[in-house]
Amino acid sequence: MKARISCFFLLVFFFVQMVKGEDDTLWQLHASDINAPYVGAPMANGGIGILPWKEPFSVRQVILNHVFDTDGPQGVSRVLKGINPFLMSMDVDGKEVNTECITNWKQCVDMKEATHNSSFRAAGKIDVGYSICALRNMPYAGLIRVEVKALSDVSLKVAARMDIPQEYSQPTQRFRKMRADDTQMYMLQSYAVSAHRQQKVSASSAFIFNKGATQEPLYDEVTKEMSFVLNLKKGEQISFALVGSVCSARDFSDPYNEAERQVIYAIHEGTTSLMAAHCSLWNELWESDILIEGDDEAQRAVRFALFNLYSSCREGSGLSISPMGLSSQGYNGHIFWDSELWMFPPMLLLNKGIAESMIDYRIDRLMAARKKAMAYGFKGAMFPWESDDYGEESTPTFALTGPLEHHITADISIACWNYYCLTRDGQWLRTKAFPLMKAVADFWVSRVTRNDDGSYSICNVVGADEYANGVDDNAFTNGAAIRALEYACEAARICNEPVPEIWEEVGKGIRILRFKDGVTREHATYNGEMIKQADVNLLGYPLYFVGDAESQKKDMEYYVDKIDPQNGPAMSYSVFCVQYARMGDAKRAYEMFCRCYQPNLRAPFGVLAETPTSDNPYFMTGAGGLLQAVINGFCGLQIMDGGVEQLSSVLPAHWKKVTVKGVGPEKKMYVRER
Template structure:
């Protein structure tokens, strides 16, 4: 597996993104300086919590958390943080096989030159933990001072309690930090340990700053000798514990029992298990495999079985668009691939929605509907938190059937009957009630009026093809669930599902919405194609093919646009057009790819330094290959019967191969060979 290496650190440099589903780190050229930390569920309200997006002052957003791996180096009185001209970054190496970052740098002062190697990782085995190791060698005998501390300087929010802990405590220091607006808090603790041949002295000080207590290590180092500073930080959001600062100390104590090397070993084991679901493309070039490996790494970095609040479009990052809110991106773009490779992580995404059903019930009631209605933008509370200037928060209702269909898909893939009865069925039942209350009976049938589909440029439309198809499928899934559990579904569910309006023109093309007219040469948002994939709505064959041909003929106008292009290669494959499949596969990633760490932008014109990883792109790429190009139609039938579509792969690709996915609680393999009548699922 390839490693991503950075050797150029100019103005276009993008910080490394390391995450584990609870903690996200954005680390710069010197990882122990000015690290940015995001904690799943740690939210605040302040103009400084969000950059480049006008949310502030009206809704909550991910707030930056204190950085517990902060450190500094002093050589004979010359301090690294104060002398950036003496710092030379040689390279950074991101090993996605285990989620580790290695940074090699030099601190060349007139009084001594140091070679410094820094290791960083976020633990998947104990996800509130983040770890750092700083290894230092010197070119001559020198007095050295290393400083370890929790850095909260410049952060919005305020200090509740904290400081240096008594010497009998395992943690060096602790901080309880509250976000702006007092919406949540985070507990932070850190311990450090110095390893080497030389003796050293330690000293703790607060430097006179509240919230910036430090632990200092002083020693003399000879030429060629090595000293290593190890730090383990724990961050606990208040959404997971009522006294997060105390729990952070407990987790640091636990990490001390495990030891740094064991934490690292366990993290590598967790990644090794995940990588058994690596998507391999036989015959493709190295770049294609790098793209898929990177997609897999960043999606799974951002989601974990312990994640309390699902995943936002830019993952666990602050200072990026969308404020850390949860959108349809989670269930529609990220969830399906996660479900096949890490079903416990997928369940955590759904548990977030289940926990917030009471809020969804109020959301529906406030709009005059029955049942439950999920917010377009969700946060800790489950209330609608879209900005008040945006129509999306009041019109983009397709999020509700999107969530319901994810619950149904989870049941079909896992076969978990307890989950069906206790969690999926209540969601499907109440969303079905919402659909019935949302529908308007006219002479045309049941219409869905005054809404917005995934194409946010079309506002206050009627009968969005995507929305209406999603409602039909949700009603059918609710009927299936009711019958499976021994209930008699309401007759209205079948009646409404059979009469919801879908606009098909005289050329058998599925139309985006009532009154839609395409203006030649103008941008065409291809959201309607999502009815065919990933929704897999059962259109008549002639309608599906006519719709594919019409939209794919015009889809070039959307190249480099957000969200949808990673999926378009599947639509070309459904037509059997290998050349177009190849073209759209390449356009599905190349406009979004960011060097040097294989991250993904939201759209073509976005600057590399903006954002971290826009997860709808890697999620879409994984869905396209694992499900779409593999010809799977996942449903309640037997898994081997999911392999329904003929396999058409991009040029040069011979086969898609996944050694391990999870189906009905068992490990299975998947092979999809170009030209085959269908893929093969093999149970162990």
């Protein structure tokens, strides 16, 4: 692992003097005004998400990946907040350290090391720095490292406690002393059951001291806090850590003892070893990265988008990424088309393991999709608009997207085909992907309506533009269905399987409607109304139905100003950016690039909200769109039947070079220069 001094030690404690290169600043996001507007940046590892905040040692919540209860006795599923074992407080000479007594407050998100670092001076008596991370090497655990330097003789009290959110019942907490080999350990433990589906969750935490330290934490039965007291002399420095683990019955048959085992393991490993393994895994992730020369602001925003997608999933988990990842309970933690259309493409190019996990999520739930198709009178497989762990429809019943937004079934099949095109894994295609693609093709054949002229329509749907409910011949739905049928035919030939003639007939016969002037019509009754997000323009990219630049331009000019400027989601403009960049229109491409993220940034770190007016970050879907704007647009990368190709494209006027490294199984590098 490459040796480096972390943002934590340099900017927080100032104990090490080092001149950092300019490149290091492009890995860091800073805050220095505790009174300014603030939206926290989550730290996640694909298993849990930890949300630090601005107050000293504050952790707002822990989100568990794909652990669901419901939002009420008869409600739909909602991802659970975890028991929070990362709550810490500090007293100096008997007074609580809070926002009223601190100065010199600073925070730094270090994307390279995946740490959230804070520093401040408390009551003029101590300098404090701490670093929070969700350990990449332990996906159910997090670590808070603390350093304190005494500016005068002081008495220091440090306490840790747990928070059990309101969606739990039957909570229990205890303080446990135990010896493992020659190590004496003191742990907090909590256990609770979710209110409605009886999901069992447990958490454990413990202080970790430097080897040779003899601190013995005490426990207060009233406050449920574990604490220790130290008397420090002026100039004296101490360091310690708090490790916590959160486990559920979804992932472990015995979450109670597993949470304890993980904390015991962490104590025996020690913070140095834990962080070395954490950083090593993040270094591996960053072997695939995007480098922008000439625009530092864009570099940080794009890298932060990639950082958040890497944080939200992990290889081998069999899980995908919800619109808000592990930052919140937004959209109930369900999996939408956001996964396949927006987040999957950059992950497929940059991290095959994460991409495979995202596809495995759908393949593993094919049986549930078959049952849904049968329940609605169709053949094959019909995937839910919102999916939870069961793979069943989880959309709130008031939303017509649940019963009518069917393009997701095609989106998933298209993602399978793209995975095969990149990997050329014939065994995977035959055994895992083709059964899904076949079921999807059978669904669309049963879903279409034959018209008198021999063409086919898809009626009564919600398209990508969710402002249009129950329409016929939605452009994106029809285009995605055509591509799903075409790819199923090609996959069948590769697998030496029969190709039903009806697949080809329907695929060639589904209608794409147009106005008299040649502009693609969004649906059969569309006449220029405001739309929620890009729909028709997805035919130009990523579906490639509208192939010539002039037709793409006409479609974009017609629809770009029809997107809701207040409530339209961030990613729409990224598809405009891709197409303009490939047309050679650098000015227009850069305008769309800025529109796909800048209005949605939230201070101080630039976390991404869904819309210009919402406050629900971090929006992983928008991150996927932003990455596609650079990878597929400015750098021109595209997955074709034979693998990755670099198409002609242009850069913004002030950009010097874009480098996308670590692409595909061979970890290739692609460069676009002015």
